[in-house]
Amino acid sequence: MAERRLKFWGWGYDDERVTVDERKALRAFYAGRFGVDGFSETPEPRLEEFELPAPRLAPPAALAGICSSDPHDRLVHALGKSFPDTVRMFARQVPNLPDVVAFPNSEEEVVRVLDWADGASAAVIPFGGGSSVVGGVEAAVGGDFKGVVTLSMVGLDKIVEIDRLSRAARIQAGIRGPALEAQLKPHGLTLRHFPQSFELATLGGWIATRSGGHYATLYTHIDDFVESLRAITPAGSMESRRLPGSGAGPSPDRMLIGSEGALGVITEAWMRLQDRPSFRASASVGFKDFFAGAKAVRALVQSGLNPGNCRLIDATEALVTQVNDGSQHVLVLGFESADHPVDDRMARALEIVRDFGGNVADDEAAGDNRAGAVGAWRQAFLRMPYYREVLTGWGIIFDTFETAITWDRFEEFHAGVMARVQAALAEVSGSPGTITCRFTHVYADGPAPYYSFHCLGRQDSLLDQWWTLKRAASDAVIDLGGTITHHHAVGRDHMPWYERQRPPLFGAALKAAKGALDPNGILNPGVLVP
Template sequence: MRSWWGWGHVAEAVPDQECVQLGALLPGLPGQPLPVPRIEDLGLPPSAIAVPASLDAICTTDKAERASHTYGKAYRDTVRALYGRLDRSPDIVAYPQNEGDVVRLLDWAGDAHVAVVPYGGGSSVVGGVEYRGGDHTGVLSLDLSKLDSVIEVDPVSRAARVQAGVFGPALEDQLKPYGLTLRHFPQSFEFSTLGGWLATRAGGHYATLYTHIDDLVESLRVITPVGVSESWRLPGSGAGPSPDRLFLGSEGALGVITEAWVRLQNRPTHKASTAILFSDFADAVAATKAVAQSGLHPSNCRLLDAGEAQLSGAGDGANVLLLGFEGTAPVSALLEQAAELALAHRGRRHDRENATESWRSSFLRMPYIRDALARMSAIAETFETATTWNAVGDLVEAVRTEAKAAVQEICGAPGMVNCRFTHVYPDGAAPYFTVIAPGRRGSELSMWDEIKAAVSEVLNRHGATITHHHAVGRDHRPWYDRQRPDVFATALRAAKNALDPRNILNPGVLVTPR
C-alpha cells in the first residue's frame, strides 16, 4: 500500500521509536514524532463539482483518493500532510482507461472551467502536481496510471511504443522478455511513471552520456485541449524546431502525454565498480572532471563529499568517487582506465569492496529517513543544480557557506549541508545538496522555505540552473522566471495560450498565460 502522506510503501516507513532515535541526533527537537493523521479524520470539504454521468465510471470523490492526490512528495508536502493541511485537495480524481477518456475529460473540464492537474506517480518534489489557487470552479486530478502497457516493441530498431502511465518496474518487466531495457532509473523509479519522466525531463541513474529521459525519446503523442500532437518516429531530424522538445519538460501545462516511442538498449550482462578516496575535495572534483572528459562514459560517476559519504556509509572522513561500468561486453578494462585517471589526482583505492552498495542502499532508503526526520520536526530536504567545470568549485563553496549561515540564523543551531555530484558532463557537473537541521514544531515550513530561498538566490547569482532534473513545478517558479530568457517566455506564453486557451492544464507551472 502506498503512503498517502509520505514516500513509498506504508510498510517501509520508519517506526516511531526509530524516528525518536533519529531526532535525538539533532539538538532541541521534540521527544515524540508527529502522529500520522488518519484519512477519516481529515477535514476535506465536499467536492465542489460533479462530473457528467457519462464520466462517472472513471471518476471518484473518495476521501482517500482525494487526499493522496493533493500533494507530491517534497518535504513541505510531507509536513503539510502530517499537520492535516490539505489546502486545496482535488474535487475529483479521474482514472482514464484510454485516450478517448482523456479527450472527454479535457472537453468537459474546458467547458466547466475546471483545472486539470495531470498525475503520474505523484512523486514530484517541486509542487508539480498540486493546485494552488485561481478562479477555477474546481480541480480534477488526472491520474494516468491505467494507461500502463507496452503496446508495441520494434526489436530491429530497439524501440518500444509505451503508454505514459506505466510505472518504472512494470515497464522493465514488460521489456524483459525481449532482452531490452529503457535503462532509466531515477531515485523515484519504483513510484514514478514514464509520462512523469517525460513531462519533467527526469534524470536517471546513468551519470554520463544518457543522463536525461530526453536522450531516450523517439517520438511523443500528446492530447491537448485543441487537438492531438503526434511526432514521427525518427532517429534524428533537422526539420525545424523539434515538436517533442515543446512537450518534454512541459509539466502538463501544454498537454497530456499519453504515449511515447522510446529508445531501448540491450540488457547489460557485465558490471564492475570501484570507489576512490580523496582527502581534498578539490582533488576529487579534478578527478571527476578527468573521467567525465575521458570519453569512457561510466554508468556511475558520483562524487560524494566527506559528509555525504559518511551519511551514506560509503566513507569515513574522506571524499569518495564512485565509479561503475555496465554493458553487454566485459567492462573491467574500462573501469581500470577510469580508476587510473582518478588515482592520478592524489586518490587512493577504497579498502571496502561494498562501498558502492552501501551508498546505493542508503540512496534508496533516504526518502523514508527524510520523512522520519520531518515527523520529528527536523528540516531535511535536498536540492540540485548544474554548472560548468570552471564555476563548480566556487558554486559548491558558496552554497555550503550560505546554506550553513542560513541554517544557523533561521534554526538557531548549526546544521548539516552535504554535497554530491549526481551527473557529470564533459563541460560541467550537477551538484546535489542535502540539508539536515533542527526545526521548530509548527514552523517547519517557513523555516525550510527561508533556507530554500536563500540557497536559490545563490544559484541564481552564480548563473547555475534552478533545477537539473527535479523540474520547475511551483516551488521553483520565481527563479525559473529569472533564468528563462524573456523572448522565450513570450514564445512559451503564446504556446500556452494556443494549446490551452482556457488555462485549465496544471495552472501555475512554467508560465502565466495572458
C-alpha cells in the first residue's frame, strides 16, 4: 500500500480534516469569545497555488533513486508545524525551500547523502516527523550554501533487536510513534513516551529535541529512556556503549541528546522499555484558587508518590478545552503500573490534595481516563493540533509556549508572565485576548508551566502580530528566570533567548564540538550554534 501523503500546510495526513460538527462548535465558541458574528475565511492552500523556484541542486545519479525535488515533497519539508509555519502556508508564502529531499533507507545511504552534500557545499537538515514548532527544520540556512538538502529519516523505521532480559530495544531513528508502539506491543513492551505529536514525530526527532512525553513526573524527557546512541556526522560515525549507567566522564549520549540536527544525524538508539501497564487510576480535582492547586501539586510531587499524570489546568484553559465551565481550576491526576494496583497511591494523593482545598469529583476517583473531565481534557488534547488549521484560516492567533521554574519563584514568575503577555495581547488585538496555563510536567523542585494564548488577529499581518506576542512571551520567560524551552527545543525561533540563557563559555564549547563533528558547518546551520 502506498504511504499516506502528509498534509503540507497543516497537521496530519492529506485525507484528514476537522469534522463539520467540530467546525461548527469552534465557530460558535470563538465567535462568542470575540463578540463577532463569524469569521472571514482564507481557504486552505492548494499545491498549484505555490510558485516554487527551480531546485539549485541535482543529486548524483547514484543517489537519484532516493532523492526528490517534487513540489509536494519540497513543501512538506520546507517548514515545521508551528503557528507561523501554518500562517505562511495560508499566505502561500514559503520563502525557504529545500532543493532536494533525500529519503535514505539505510545508514549507508545517510553517509552517502552527507558525503555528497558536503562536497557540493549544500546544507543538510535532518528531518523526522517535521513536527518542530520552533523553526527547527525550516530550510532557512543563511550563509553561502549552494543549496539545501533535507534528509528525511522516515525510511529508517524498524525495531532491529529486542533484549527482553534488560528490557531494551535497538530502534531506528525514523520510526514514528504509532509504528514504534505497534512493533513493541506483541512483546508486551512499550516505550510509553507519548508527546502530543506522537502520531507524526519520530524517535530521532524526540531524542534530537529532548522531547517531553505524557509522564508528569519521573520519566518526563526522552533522555531517561536512552541507553545508547549511534550517529553519523560529516567527520565519521560515533556510537556509545550500552550501559545502565556510567560515571566515565561527560556522557557522549548527552552531547547528542538535544543536538537538534546540528551535530550529527542520529540513526538508531538502544531505548529502555517498560512492561505495558495494566493497573490504572485517574481522578480530577477542582480548586477555587490556582496557587492552592500549585501548592497541592508541589506537596504531591515532593511526597514520592510520583503520579504519571499530574496536570494542573487553570480555569480559563479548562473552559477553552471544555473540561468544565471555567468556574474551577482542575488537577487531572493519574497513576499506572504494570506490577501492582495503584489505588492506595491514589487514595493518599487525594488526601494530600484535600489538605489544600481540592474537591475530588465523585464519579472519577474510580478511574476511567476516558470519562468525565479527564476524558474531556484528553479528547481536546488529541484534537487540538487539527483545530489550529481552521483557526488560522479565520485569522485567529493561537499558540503556546512552555518553560520551567523552581517553586520558590513560581508565583511571582507566573504572575509576571501572565501580565506581560496579556499586555502584548491587548497591544496587538482590538478584541480581548486570552492567556491560559497548565502544568505539563512537575518536578520536586518546580513545575513546567505551559501557556496557551489566543486573540483575533488581522489576516494581513498575522505573522507580525505573532512575533510581537512571541517576543513579549520569550522576554518575560528569560527576564523572570525561566528556561526558553522545557521540551519544544531551541530551533531557529528561540535562538536569541537561548543565547541569553546559556553561559557564554558553554556556547564556545558547543561551537568547538560542532567544529570537530561538522567542520564545514553543513548540519542544520543556524540552530544551536549561531
